[in-house]
Amino acid sequence: MSQDLKSIIDGYKSDEETVYNSWFVNNDERLKAFRTIRRGVFDVIQDIKNGSFGNDFKGSSLEFVLNCITEQKQVFKGASHPFYWKPKLRIPDIYENEENKVAFGQFLEKCINATKEEQIIKEIILLDQRKIKGLGPAVASILYFLHPTIIPPCNTAIVNGFNTLFKDKVKLGSWSDYLRMREIIIEKNDELKSELSNDLGAFAGLLFDVGEKKLLISDDHLSDEERTKIEKKIKKRHKEVVSEMEEEDLHTEMQHRILTIGNSIGYDVIAAANDKSRCHNGNSLSFICVDKFPEIDVDKDTYKTITLIDAIWFEKDSNKITCAFEVEKSTSIYSGILRLTDLYYSFPNNLPSLYLIIPDKREKEVILQLQRPSIKNSDIEIHYILFSDLRKDCDAICKFGEDKDILKKISKVVN
Structure with a gap:
């Protein structure tokens, strides 16, 4: 266990204004959001199936889901922005491109029905291989509400916090970088979950507060040996997923x-x-x-x-x-x-x-x-x-x- 990281977590938990106390613990609305968002994702899937999803974010069942997520302030502020339809840039390309729209619906369906970590990671890898313009790791914020012990949310503040805490250079829009970041989050959370929670929202909140500079840190908490081990694990799993x-x-x-x-x-x-x-x-x-x-x-x-x-x-x-x-x-x-x-x-x-x-x-x-x-x-x-x-x-x-x-x-x- 990293004592320095534990000290940061202690400060995170003791400050009444951090995400941990203002959103994660003792918050009935947070717990209700999981049920509401899950039902909303089912509606998105069904709308795409029956052709009633539409060609814009506004007014869609996806907008309802993202509105429910952004209502979970703190970690999820701005979660809907990556899904706004930007006509000039044609992103995210899941509204007017029917093939991409169906692929997105099928991705959500597979993830919501998944029961194992490996199934979800496989679907992320397959979605990344499609190279759908503008559809990146922001989707993880949706997946978090489907599988909170497996998928941490992702946004600018969380990535910045991660890079600051672990002296890394994760790129915001890269699925491969997100998966590497996730592995480190899982590993560190497993070491310290008695201090936090199995629910990765607690660790994501820590990263968010670091990224928002609410918690200031300076030391590196990931050794070169740990980093090399994680890189090898990711490469091996990717190869197994492709073969399977x-x-x-x-x-x-x-x-x-x-x-x-x-x-x-x-x-x-x-x-x-x-x-x-x-x-x-x-x-x-x-x-x-x-x-x-x-x-x-x-x-x-x-x-x-x-x-x-x-x-x-x-x-x-x-x-x-x-x-x-x-x-x-x-x-x-x-x-x-x-x-x-x-x-x-x-x-x-x-x-x-x-x-x-x-x-x-x-x-x-x-x-x-x-x-x-x-x-x-x-x-x-x-x-x-x-x-x-x-x-x-x-x-x-x-x-x-x-x-x-x-x-x-x-x-x-x-x-």
């Missing part, structure tokens, strides 16, 4: 294609409950799926299993399942088969068509699995579709298909 992204993209592409086909030929479609926020080439699965899984007459455990099937087609405006699909890549093919068989035995009088969608190189493995006695000796018929065939014929099936029987043209079955 490539693997997931292939899986999501196939989900998106089969959902698109079902939607195009007249079925209601839905992705696995834990996959709806995924997207392929900027197209989120949730944007082509029905809002919620239809009610089906099965027990609770079976229902949960069925909702994890990668893609399901329903008869239009009904709860009748007509097709179910499991997309396999590096995971166990047999686990997908088990989910399909659970579905099959749940509806003995209304049998859905069952499909595995597989990489070409795993065809032999799939054949072996489908020849298992438990499958081969039953009346279950599971077809499989190769990735290459689905990719090649997707557009034609969407154009010419009339019902689910069109899939027989590209699927295979083990006799």
Whole structure:
């Protein structure tokens, strides 16, 4: 523990006019803001989905969210400024550029539904890779109210305070710099959280007050060894995220294609409950799926299993399942088969068509699995579709298909 930093924190907590005492502790309005802002973010996502978001910040659901944030004075003063639409500069480019608008909505949806730190950091990295003009780390102030123990807010005063406290040179508009700053904040907060809080608003308030020169400091509290360690950690995690992204993209592409086909030929479609926020080439699965899984007459455990099937087609405006699909890549093919068989035995009088969608190189493995006695000796018929065939014929099936029987043209079955 750095004694010098602890002394600064002690001064921060003892001064009644600091952010810590005026905003962070004993403030019911701060706690209410989390609920209000979270609901507001859901409204932003829904407005972007249904095309009612508009082409300006003024009057939008996003303005409501940012107004709620800026009402949390102190740390969040000016939080809305980066989101004002500046026509001459065309920034932030999320109002008139439809693709960027949808990407922003999908980013928010993935983050609000995230349950792990790694998921949120991955989405930040992917958003940064899009290079949407004018859309930078100011978004972190929104994310803070979704995940206050994971994402610290970011603004000019916080960055200035950080640079002063740690003798650093973080740039305000850089996501990579923000992530590096965040790592240091997390590390130092973990060391001193008994003095502050798991909620990163307390540490952000400290940085804000330093940046606003309400707390004056002079010493460096980050060693060269600590800095090098953090840099290596960030580079390693970035490499892992990119590798994982490539693997997931292939899986999501196939989900998106089969959902698109079902939607195009007249079925209601839905992705696995834990996959709806995924997207392929900027197209989120949730944007082509029905809002919620239809009610089906099965027990609770079976229902949960069925909702994890990668893609399901329903008869239009009904709860009748007509097709179910499991997309396999590096995971166990047999686990997908088990989910399909659970579905099959749940509806003995209304049998859905069952499909595995597989990489070409795993065809032999799939054949072996489908020849298992438990499958081969039953009346279950599971077809499989190769990735290459689905990719090649997707557009034609969407154009010419009339019902689910069109899939027989590209699927295979083990006799």
